[in-house]
Amino acid sequence: MDSFSESYAEARAKFLAAARDAGARIHSYGRDDVVGLAGEPLLCDVAVLGAERGERAAIAITGTHGVEGYAGSAVLHHWLTNRGRIKDDIQIVLVHAINPWAFSHKTRTTENNVDLNRNFIRDNIGYERQNPGYDSLAPFFDFDPTDARRALDAYRGYKAHLDRNGWHLENEMLEGQCNRPDGLFYAGKEPEWSNLLFRRIVTEHLGAARTIGFVDWHTGVGSFGEIVYLMFDEPGSAEHAAASRWWNRELQEKSAFKSGSTPKYRGLLCQSIRQELPDARIAGAVVEFGTADDYAIFRGDCLDRWVRFEGREATDAAQFREAYKDIMNPPDPSWRRMVLDEGPAIMDKLIAGVAGW
Ligand SMILES: [Zn+2]
Helix, strand or coil, X not given: CCCCCCCHHHHHHHHHHHHHHCCCEEEEEECXXXXXXXXXXXXXXXXXXXXXXXXXXXXXXXXXCHHHHHHHHHHHHHHHHHCCCCCCCCEEEEEECCCHHHHHHCCCCCCCCCCHHHHECHHHCCCCCCCHHHHHHHHHHCCCCCCHHHHHHHHHHHHHHHHHHCCHHHHHHHCCECCCCCCCCECCCCCCHHHHHHHHHHHHHHCXXXXXXXXXXXXXXXXXXXXXXXXXXXXXXXXXXXXXXXXXXXXXXCCCCCCCCCCCCCECCCHHHHHHCCCCEEEEEEEEECCCCHHHHHHHHHHXXXXXXXXXXXXXXXXXXXXXXXXXCCCCHHHHHHHHHHHHHHHHHHHHHHHHC
């Protein structure tokens, strides 16, 4: 389990050491406006292996949702230290902690409470969208999640409301909102630092690529032990078919979402690869390691938000911060073993898939 870390600084040091040992070219992009939980500097590190400015490229991203990066970082470390020989005709780009502030502070969103995976709105305009679905559910998030009984009451109320009014409202909520800066799934008012940086990484390192495969590592969607592939290309499209083939997802799976369909997200980080490189063909997935049941995730989302705002000065805020980290990144060895067994294999299939597409 050596690939897992307990802090951003530890994860960063492990990633850099493994990338150097693998002979990767390393590019670090730092922040000078904010620091980490322990006062440490915050950087997003990019390791490039294989071809220089290759026509075919695979990119793996970690830490889009901050705290979820602990698993993605472990995958990259384990893959780097156990990888096979990398052919010269493919370029591999590993992005460690695209959202380093949230990775270090063990939270989902940026220092502005922006959910980065709602912030990549096309051409960075249109941050004023209304979301009545979110507004209708917001009252259920307004409770103290450090009181276990109230948390359960709130979740039961939330579920009963959706049973009465339709689970499509949950999908609407998940699509992001722009008018509650202290709420969940907040898309922000402008591109975040990580948004501008990711677009720069794409153009600097993938600018010559004509065929690109990606995986954006996440945790939280799916049951404990489940791996969920979220693909956002239209079923039937060449891109959807390619990614399905790489990971043997051809058979239609039951949706991981209660409404039965995947929310129509706007502002996903992975969608910006196509925005920046419109002439390349691009396929891939957000891959989620499921961590817990729906109630635990609901409470986790509310806990994360509460510690950022109402509970900031609470004496046990740091313990609740760790409790949230454990929901999204379970310490259970069986879960971590699954991440380290399956994650690198998914990386290998991505690279083989891009090479053969
Ligand atoms: Zn996520």
